[in-house]
Amino acid sequence: MTDIQTYPKEFLTTLFSEAVAVADPIRVVKTHLPKRPNGRFIVICAGKASARMAEAVEAHYGPCEGLVITRYGYDRPTQGIEIVQAAHPVPDAAGETATVRMLKMVSNLDADDVVIALISGGGSALLCAPGEGLTLEDKIAVNRALLASGAPISEVNIVRKHLSRVKGGQLAAACYPAKLLTLLISDVPGDDPSEIASGPTVGENSAAQDALDIIEQHNITMPPHVGAVIAAGSGVVAPDDTRLAYAETRIIAAPSHSLSAAASLAEMAGLDVRQLGDALEGEARDLGVEQAQYAVKLQSEMTKTAKPILLLSGGECTVTRRGNGIGGPNAEFALAAAIALNGQEGIHILACDTDGVDGAAEVAGAFSGPQTLRAAQDVGISPSAALADNDAHNFFDVVAGQIVTGPTLTNVNDFRAILIFAVN
Template structure:
């Protein structure tokens, strides 16, 4: 049995989180993946929370002639990074806005009229689904906003949400790469999705899509999502079909995954080893309802404490992935604080356990709060303040709960995004 001061464990948790974020910084992971300069022009396009930082890293390490370099990438408000040759445009996330719509049209214009001597660098990261907004045939921005908001509330997985998004877009599901033909396209990806499937990172604007409009309709029906009439008509008619595998326009497309959740977890694991503890990575792609994942993690932690199985304490349990939240309450929440609060409720003050859950992009839900920390006395402190932990969970009020305790984790814009990070330190 070991003991540690709570402040020491909080500091260790934060060092792990910071290491995970640092490992996913574009300045570190992008340069080794740059292709050779082309004979013709180089056009840089992109979308995502990390796209501006990726553009800066590209400029800092590009060896081609800058007079033949141009580009535009779209990032979330507050995530811009100054660049010299690539324009950075900011737009809304997670629900798209008019700024994103206008920027997407400009991206479309940039890749028109290219030749086989030209090179397109696509910088794609999490958040691109909302930022690269280009409504499909007959749809409006309002249609996309309505469907996107409904998907976010539904509890659908990120793969399911992005399947629907791909079939309502003029650029996703391989369509952007098809517009670049016959130029060579190299896509540099930062994964924020379980399994790291390129089709689900920003809804796959530069990769072929094997899913169909029928698949999108099945997802809509599964979650009882109400669609505007013109949206349903687009899907039912098949006019929203995406670019399929084998399409000749995508023959010159190359996709390179430059960093992913597993790499971030491995960086955190090294911090744990340096602290003299044993890390155990449970998985980089845990999915499901956030509160259910929290309860499951609590069950594992309890087994470690009470029976030394499957791991012997002291140790640290690490995991990543992207959970979902079916919104039923009126609280201020996000999937990470929902998971953490469910973990705390299930542990019910079990001694010797400290935890952190946060989004590596610095935003959990729609709040500028990355996540929170949980300590063995979190529930007792909450009760002393008149907070009811289970009621807060039922209201989807994770941010309200942890902020009242002073346990929110705030990073500011991290300029990257490799999904959720969870760490549980078990001392006995």
């Protein structure tokens, strides 16, 4: 462990690494696998962690029959399971073709067969099978509009489900009457299985009108015929549908597990750890200001000899596109917090996505501290202008505050840590 006060960035990065490590599929998948079935056995996977999950399955069973759809750059060496790489967060033809193949792979099974579905965050974009009357181009246009709207991910996924032939329990229905075990790595606030990757193997309670209401509420512009397709009704599967009778679902890694691991490490280092919740949602910049103000309040109440305080939180913030820059919710959180702190001594912030990708950029997130605004001033970049243009990633690139991990091969949502020292 580093000298925390001298190297706050390194310390917070260590905590983030621990949060990622405890969600590594190699560590968590094997304890949930049953004895290898005697009959036909198929492994289907989708999400940013799915190739790593498939690797874990084959480390346990040996070569298996199956198909993985993961993000470009997230493939892993497997023995029998095929890996297909596709686009995220906006789907592409590779994802569509692979999804159709996956549906066909499980469409003629019988009651003696077993399917293991390995699902993680990112699966919603990667599992792409447009509903009747829709094209891939329609799905791409809708996805872009949804991502730019600032709508909570739970609402985004409701719309996605009613435009799909695979989401909202439809993949599970395709597997029937085979037995289906779904292992989930959660990247959603509250760990609702129906929201993880838009619940392809989990029953869905929402109706078509719910999707239409979300589109109207957030003023989401999309091709006119898309609304008509939703209104006509989709194939989402209700939780009590007979085709889900042999489906079992387990969450094997979640944001709460990762935050707890980071908290334990910090407590061993002598910090006063306070968890603010693992399911926080809302506009990233607003949450950044709120937590910065709370940190200042706590600091004002600290004595000179008080333990350093660590605030931890998770969840999934959103960004409403206002400008043309490059910046995800974690970088935007860190930038808004830095502006609110205005160089306050003794407060350091790290905000990263545990999958290593914050928004659409190949950057996990950002670190900010008392030096951040001074560094910006030295190079002539305006923090407020960067925030207004949604350009947090470029801002932190210039001031050397980016956190770049590359693919982490897991995904348990955002990780935010604020380290607070007493000041004179």
